[in-house]
Amino acid sequence: MFNIMIIDDNEQLQNELSSLLIRNGYEIIKVKEFNNIIGVVKERTPHLIILDINLPQDDGFKICTEIRSFSKVPIIFVTSRNTNIDELMSITLGGDDFVTKPYNTQILLARINSLLKRAYPNERAVDxxxxxxxxxxxxxxxxxxxxxxxxxxxxxxxxxxxxxxxxxxxxxxxxxxxxxxxxxxxxxxxxxxxxxxxxxxxxxxxxxxxxxxxxxxxxxxx
Incomplete structure (x- = not known):
């Protein structure tokens, strides 16, 4: 079963997204403390990361850059910031996809599934x-x-x-x-x-x- 890490400081949105992903067969890693995100990523080694841009300490752009220094894990920016500059920055710094809030749940699930298939072609969900x-x-x-x-x-x-x-x-x-x-x-x-x-x-x-x-x-x- 694939593990998806959610890095978002909005607890309500984090819980709603977690419920959606769990219902669709994924395991969830919620980031609760934002002063050691990189340490948590290294320790938990998720299969995919959902990352917000606006975070309490370092923003999502910096987090993405640091993750890319040691990992190729797929990263989807899911954020309320929807300018062309934000999307360009996300992709330039190593993000794999950019989804704006509010999002269509089925489209988000399809993008997650597509990224996981490309990143882990030899792995399947539990049959x-x-x-x-x-x-x-x-x-x-x-x-x-x-x-x-x-x-x-x-x-x-x-x-x-x-x-x-x-x-x-x-x-x-x-x-x-x-x-x-x-x-x-x-x-x-x-x-x-x-x-x-x-x-x-x-x-x-x-x-x-x-x-x-x-x-x-x-x-x-x-």
Missing amino acids: VIEYNAVRLNILSSSIEYNGQEVELTKNELKILHYLLNNRGKIVSRVDIMEYLWDSSLFVNDNTLTVNINRIRNKVEELGVKDFIKTKRGQGYII
Whole structure:
């Protein structure tokens, strides 16, 4: 799984972007202290960096220049500054892309995906997620347990993938519907209930009970 570092001092925007990326299968590194950004980059070695220009201490241009002295990690400037000079500076100093706020989430995700593919052509996202001997096969859209396999629909795959990526945490129904919306798959409340029940039935067909638990008034948890 790819790690994306977010360097932005706006906590609300940082949290919103983090949620979006997590819902789409990325791991997140949030920079909270801005007096040692370079040290954090060297220590955590992210696969990609999302960098704002306006930061509390050194600005994004200087940070980008320092990172380029030791790393080729892809850098996307995501900023409210939208002049031609800002974009030119970003690219000249080593940035790989320049996105202005407010941004279209699907376009940002597409640019992130494109950069990661170019930078790491031999690496892929995890194709199989396993938990308690239940295996979710992303490429074949199926679940497997004890040598038996059942196919999933596109919605079922996305829902189970999201729940497994957040295993151990309660996931609300709203979170799941927003995740599907960001993935260009729309479901309403009733459709979500139907899909959850179908997933449960398919997992039970394989001999696994209570794989997805309901937390009344809160959501679901694996």
